[in-house]
Amino acid sequence: MKLVIAKSAGFCFGVKRAINKAFEVAKADSNVFTLGPIIHSPQVIEALAAQGVCVARDIAELKRANAKKVIIRTHGISLEDMSRLQQEGFEVMDLTCPYVKKAQHYAKLLKEEGYQVVILGDIEHPEVIGLKSYAGKDAWVVKDAEGLPKEIKSKVGLIVQTTQPIEALKRLISKIVEQTRQMKVYNTICSSTAQRLKETEEVAQGADVMLVVGGRNSANTTQLARLCEHLSVPTYHIETASELKDEWFRGARKTGLTAGASTPDWIIEGVIKVLKEMGGCNDNGN
Ligand code: SF4
Known part of the structure; x- marks a missing residue:
């Protein structure tokens, strides 16, 4: 394998x-x-x-x-x-994180400039709770374009939780632009998130099984698992090597592995070690 x-x-x-x-x-x-x-x-x-x-x-x-x-x-x-x-x-x-700081700065700026601030993200996530405090009590938090209120103000300022996918931002922009004359967008999605999603998609496309390693409470790890499932690849979200099961890999020729931004190297290396004991090898045969 x-x-x-x-x-x-x-x-x-x-x-x-x-x-x-x-x-x-x-x-x-x-x-x-x-x-x-x-x-x-x-x-x-x-x-x-x-x-x-x-x-x-x-x-x-x-x-x-x-x-x-x-x-x-x-x-x-x-x-x-x-x-x-x-x-x-x-x-x-x-x-x-300096990228989160930048998003906080833009949230405050939009509020000061008189925009109705819209935050794309998960309302319960600590980053979004922090962003909302900078954007003011009237800021809206939406998890997707469908979450927008019916009446949109004429001046809308948009920021994004750093780990959101770009597609969600594109959908929200096109929905808002239909209803308002003035919109300012700060794309505060972190480039590391976008890169990780892109690479995960590439790895998953050629894989028979995908392993996504990271905390179950990690938003970006869960997002990676969802992406792999969406590509119809059998996907397992694990926190450590102790959760691996032989039967997941029966008949699999290629297993892909990705991990969230909060997953330490020693956990990833632990998973790779066990996969190798199960018969896995890298491109170079090791
Ligand atoms: S994913 Fe990492 S680099 Fe990007 S905003 Fe979060 S903590 Fe910062």
């Missing part, structure tokens, strides 16, 4: 930067917490907790734990939470 691994599988730039810094802080400091999980990978959260950096669900929990330093996750937090942290005197280490 041949293994084809997407080149972009695993940590993106923003996650790599945040996780490296968090582990550095874990070594140098004590009483450090992250406000919410730093990334959507239960295994990385566990590894950080083993080094003394635990997750606090909210500011009240940080206070109860007498936290000293607070790490802000890659998805960012709301403006209100950021100012409360500062008022409460916590030492803040902001590891929000």
